[in-house]
Amino acid sequence: MNKESQGAPLGIKEIAKKANVSIGTVDRVIHGRPGVSKKTKEKIDAIINESGYQPNLIARRLASKKLIRIATLTPKVPAETAYWEVLLNGIKQAESEIESYGVRVEQYFFDQNDKASFDAQAARLLDSGVDGVVLTPIFIDESTRFTEACKAINVPCVFINSDIPHVDSLCYIGHNLFQSGYLTAHLVSYLTQPNENILVLNISKELEHFHYTLRKEEGFRAYFADNGKPMNITKADIRKTDYESVSKEVSKLLAVNNDVKVIFVTNSRVSTVARYLQTLGKKTATVIGYDFLNDNVEHLKQGTIDFLICQKPQEQAHRGVLALYQYLAFATVPEAKTFMPIDIITRENYLSYRS
Amino acid sequence: MNKESQGAPLGIKEIAKKANVSIGTVDRVIHGRPGVSKKTKEKIDAIINESGYQPNLIARRLASKKLIRIATLTPKVPAETAYWEVLLNGIKQAESEIESYGVRVEQYFFDQNDKASFDAQAARLLDSGVDGVVLTPIFIDESTRFTEACKAINVPCVFINSDIPHVDSLCYIGHNLFQSGYLTAHLVSYLTQPNENILVLNISKELEHFHYTLRKEEGFRAYFADNGKPMNITKADIRKTDYESVSKEVSKLLAVNNDVKVIFVTNSRVSTVARYLQTLGKKTATVIGYDFLNDNVEHLKQGTIDFLICQKPQEQAHRGVLALYQYLAFATVPEAKTFMPIDIITRENYLSYRS
DNA sequence: TGTATTTTTGTGTACGTACACAATCATAAT
DNA sequence: ATTATGATTGTGTACGTACACAAAAATACA
Numbered sequence: 028m029n030k031e032s033q034g035a036p037l038g039i040k041e042i043a044k045k046a047n048v049s050i051g052t053v054d055r056v057i058h059g060r061p062g063v064s065k066k067t068k069e070k071i072d073a074i075i076n077e078s079g080y081q082p083n084l085i086a087r088r089l090a091s092k093k094l095i096r097i098a099t100l101t102p103k104v105p106a107e108t109a110y111w112e113v114l115l116n117g118i119k120q121a122e123s124e125i126e127s128y129g130v131r132v133e134q135y136f137f138d139q140n141d142k143a144s145f146d147a148q149a150a151r152l153l154d155s156g157v158d159g160v161v162l163t164p165i166f167i168d169e170s171t172r173f174t175e176a177c178k179a180i181n182v183p184c185v186f187i188n189s190d191i192p193h194v195d196s197l198c199y200i201g202h203n204l205f206q207s208g209y210l211t212a213h214l215v216s217y218l219t220q221p222n223e224n225i226l227v228l229n230i231s232k233e234l235e236h237f238h239y240t241l242r243k244e245e246g247f248r249a250y251f252a253d254n255g256k257p258m259n260i261t262k263a264d265i266r267k268t269d270y271e272s273v274s275k276e277v278s279k280l281l282a283v284n285n286d287v288k289v290i291f292v293t294n295s296r297v298s299t300v301a302r303y304l305q306t307l308g309k310k311t312a313t314v315i316g317y318d319f320l321n322d323n324v325e326h327l328k329q330g331t332i333d334f335l336i337c338q339k340p341q342e343q344a345h346r347g348v349l350a351l352y353q354y355l356a357f358a359t360v361p362e363a364k365t366f367m368p369i370d371i372i373t374r375e376n377y378l379s380y381r382s
Numbered sequence: 383m384n385k386e387s388q389g390a391p392l393g394i395k396e397i398a399k400k401a402n403v404s405i406g407t408v409d410r411v412i413h414g415r416p417g418v419s420k421k422t423k424e425k426i427d428a429i430i431n432e433s434g435y436q437p438n439l440i441a442r443r444l445a446s447k448k449l450i451r452i453a454t455l456t457p458k459v460p461a462e463t464a465y466w467e468v469l470l471n472g473i474k475q476a477e478s479e480i481e482s483y484g485v486r487v488e489q490y491f492f493d494q495n496d497k498a499s500f501d502a503q504a505a506r507l508l509d510s511g512v513d514g515v516v517l518t519p520i521f522i523d524e525s526t527r528f529t530e531a532c533k534a535i536n537v538p539c540v541f542i543n544s545d546i547p548h549v550d551s552l553c554y555i556g557h558n559l560f561q562s563g564y565l566t567a568h569l570v571s572y573l574t575q576p577n578e579n580i581l582v583l584n585i586s587k588e589l590e591h592f593h594y595t596l597r598k599e600e601g602f603r604a605y606f607a608d609n610g611k612p613m614n615i616t617k618a619d620i621r622k623t624d625y626e627s628v629s630k631e632v633s634k635l636l637a638v639n640n641d642v643k644v645i646f647v648t649n650s651r652v653s654t655v656a657r658y659l660q661t662l663g664k665k666t667a668t669v670i671g672y673d674f675l676n677d678n679v680e681h682l683k684q685g686t687i688d689f690l691i692c693q694k695p696q697e698q699a700h701r702g703v704l705a706l707y708q709y710l711a712f713a714t715v716p717e718a719k720t721f722m723p724i725d726i727i728t729r730e731n732y733l734s735y736r737s
Numbered sequence: 738t739g740t741a742t743t744t745t746t747g748t749g750t751a752c753g754t755a756c757a758c759a760a761t762c763a764t765a766a767t
Numbered sequence: 768a769t770t771a772t773g774a775t776t777g778t779g780t781a782c783g784t785a786c787a788c789a790a791a792a793a794t795a796c797a
Contacts, residue, residue: 039754063774085443085752090781214572218572359704404747406748
């Protein structure tokens with residue numbers, strides 16, 4: 028304990044000298060390799076403990092010829108939204124930054140509308156023997172199982188884009204989904220009177236990755252609950268994402284719920300809704316959605332979308348890969364949660380926003 | 383160009399072989415050291431360029447016995463607010479994480495109410511010959527000059543807590559001050575009618591570090607300008623921070639501006655204002671301020687503060703030091719701006735907030 | 738032409754660890 | 768006691784670079 032505070036961090040060599048053994052033996056003890064007598068192992072362990080030995084991970088990385096293999100598991104592009112493309116750019120950027128340090132990034136893609144494809148790719152990935160994974164865990168159950176399988180073989184997982192609480196990932200980088208819903212509700216609370224009609228739309232083919240939207244919805248509802256402002260919130264799951272289906276559903280919903288004041292679309296598909304509303308002519312509801320995509324921004328410009336809540340997918344992916352590398356190479360434990368700022372973009376300030 | 387894509391990054395040794403020289407000569411060329419004939423230098427340079435040689439910074443760090451010295455320049459504690467203490471914890475945390483890699487963190491402290499003390503410490507720091515600096519640039523002119531002086535001798539500076547736009551820092555980690563003001567105004571816009579009275583309070587002894595508050599104020603005003611909602615904003619600089627002075631000033635301001643709807647305190651001193659308002663009895667204005675400090679939270683609980691806009695000072699400092707280390711040790715260029723999430727804390731949700 | 742001097746180039750060791758291999762030791766079998 | 772066997776420990780080289788020093792080559796001067 029007092030040795031380490033002297034500034035000279037002692038290494039494997041000093042330990043060997045203290046224990047009157049060779050560095051090879053110390054090395055064996057440190058790595059739990061066999062072939063060391065119980066007595067010397069205990070002696071060395073004791074010295075290691077009391078001296079607070081910290082391995083020099085830079086030297087270790089240099090000496091170890093092992094290739095670090097990082098896998099990414101994300102929705103494939105081209106997809107229905109341009110969102111995932113942006114994210115991929117972040118992965119590529121990170122890859123080029125670390126490839127000269129014995130790191131390889133291997134990309135796996137699944138169909139965001141097909142849980143089975145996630146499982147299939149996840150299985151391939153597990154077989155491949157990579158050292159760590161960066162993934163967008165948009166299917167809760169599948170991702171949870173996958174993460175646990177990884178944990179069992181000591182492969183750390185980094186979540187980006189959406190989090191699964193209580194699942195043991197190395198870290199999460201992305202929105203604080205709950206907060207973003209909460210903040211949205213905060214905004215909405217000013218636009219509405221108690222008991223007015225609010226429409227929450229979850230537009231996604233796979234119900235299972237609604238948790239991405241679910242946490243937002245929870246936050247959204249929590250605000251009103253916290254603040255004792257009862258609202259008439261209608262939540263609708265629209266399971267088809269094409270324009271025809273969405274417009275039909277929205278039309279039905281608007282017919283049933285008259286005088287809707289706010290439409291909150293919980294993901295980036297808000298432009299589809301906006302497009303339909305545009306055809307109705309007179310705009311009566313405030314429209315809120317997610318992500319700085321071209322289509323969405325266009326509607327923002329035209330006034331058919333009022334707020335966009337934005338994150339930075341590229342930066343998320345970039346940071347995710349780098350954080351995993353740092354962890355694998357240098358055991359640098361990342362911040363458990365890195366929340367991207369919740370930027371609220373309006374018609375007035377979108378020009379100055381750099382996604 | 384095509385060599386590097388073959389996955390085997392060639393090193394100093396391969397270059398030497400290609401050029402028919404020894405690695406020592408290559409080393410000299412790479413480091414621009416003297417003692418190499420023009421001809422061989424050119425030959426080696428050519429090979430380096432066409433092969434896209436990237437030095438292995440891990441090996442470099444191991445071989446270089448140089449100690450990396452990082453300085454921090456922050457307000458001293460104990461100060462009037464507990465804010466800086468939290469930040470220091472982040473510095474200490476980072477320090478303990480990297481001290482075993484040949485890094486020393488040296489702390490410098492200045493008086494946040496005394497620009498001269500900043501200059502004095504900055505001068506000391508410059509003399510000390512450190513390799514990089516993490517600082518809270520709360521005095522614009524002084525910090526700008528300091529950063530430029532650092533740049534001149536190739537010492538990178540990381541800004542935390544507040545940014546100075548257009549000053550060439552390595553990176554900034556902290557709030558997006560403008561956005562935080564903008565968002566606050568967005569909230570305020572719902573609480574007010576056009577042309578109502580808003581009081582913006584900058585409470586700080588040194589006018590010069592108002593840029594921290596100024597950017598917020600700019601964002602605040604920009605929102606109303608962007609959205610064509612003229613407000614009657616009175617901005618007041620209170621140059622003394624003790625309770626007596628603040629309460630006197632606020633009292634005067636409230637007398638002159640009757641029917642103030644919103645009081646926006648642009649830093650963590652909001653509790654001082656809240657304390658005074660409490661003595662007035664009936665609360666008429668919405669009070670908004672910054673930072674999750676005990677005093678502020680207490681007022682939030684009691685309802686004398688309505689919103690607190692929170693950042694994570696400890697995480698800022700932690701990340702700042704680590705980013706600088708990564709840069710100095712491995713030339714890992716950090717994200718230019720890392721914006722902490724703008725968390726809005728109310729009486730209803732403060733319990734679940736982990737600062 | 739030979740020596741002194743300077744310029745240029747090559748070599749060896751180190752950084753702290755990993756790992757293959759060699760050497761030593763203890764124990765059991767003969 | 769001798770040898771074989773396995774358990775334990777020690778040694779050497781490598782990772783890719785930095786740097787001090789030695790060696791060689793080129794130039795200058797006598």
